[in-house]
Amino acid sequence: MVILGLGNPGSKYRDTRHNVGFRVTDRLAAFFHVTLRKRCFRPYRQARIGDSLIVQPLTYMNRSGSVLRYLPAEKRLVVVCDQLDLPPGMIRIRRKGSSGGQRGLQSVIDAHGGEDLVRISVGIGRPEPGKSVVEHVLAPGDDPLLEVGIQKATDALVKLMQGAGLSEVMDEYNRKNTPRGDQDPR
Numbered sequence: 351m352v353i354l355g356l357g358n359p360g361s362k363y364r365d366t367r368h369n370v371g372f373r374v375t376d377r378l379a380a381f382f383h384v385t386l387r388k389r390c391f392r393p394y395r396q397a398r399i400g401d402s403l404i405v406q407p408l409t410y411m412n413r414s415g416s417v418l419r420y421l422p423a424e425k426r427l428v429v430v431c432d433q434l435d436l437p438p439g440m441i442r443i444r445r446k447g448s449s450g451g452q453r454g455l456q457s458v459i460d461a462h463g464g465e466d467l468v469r470i471s472v473g474i475g476r477p478e479p480g481k482s483v484v485e486h487v488l489a490p491g492d493d494p495l496l497e498v499g500i501q502k503a504t505d506a507l508v509k510l511m512q513g514a515g516l517s518e519v520m521d522e523y524n525r526k527n528t529p530r531g532d533q534d535p536r
Contacts, residue, residue, distance in 0.1 A: 353404045357369035378507050427462060435451075502523060
């Protein structure tokens with residue numbers, strides 16, 4: 351499995367809403383006690399855990415797909431990114447589908463050659479009236495509910511890496527679609 355966390359490189363963007371993919375993969379690496387390291391002459395950081403790779407592109411978000419040419423094509427690709435259409439605290443796991451307007455994800459879909467890849471979308475919510483989408487996604491993501499979503503996405507990835515099936519993980523986390531995540535909406 352290749353887990354691709356999307357974000358923008360550099361300290362200027364580190365804690366923004368747009369970088370939740372990096373924040374999830376940082377937390378995942380910490381869980382497994384590994385460090386993401388820059389590869390020589392490669393535009394990404396990576397950490398290996400068994401047969402899996404955790405990868406953070408060092409390109410800007412809209413060019414995230416350019417790193418796929420360096421990664422093993424035969425492995426299942428899981429992309430973690432922010433999603434405006436989900437409120438903070440919620441995640442959605444899908445086997446395939448469109449980018450939902452997320453340009454980094456669209457770049458990965460284009461480079462991958464199709465929409466058949468697993469995506470974990472972490473909700474960041476829509477901007478307040480009068481605020482642009484760019485201002486919203488590049489603003490600090492310090493909302494406690496955003497942290498809940500980041501942790502849910504990390505927990506889902508841990509389960510996948512420890513051998514749980516994708517359907518099982520989707521069933522568990524997609525039904526926890528309440529911002530607090532501790533209630534079953536059924």
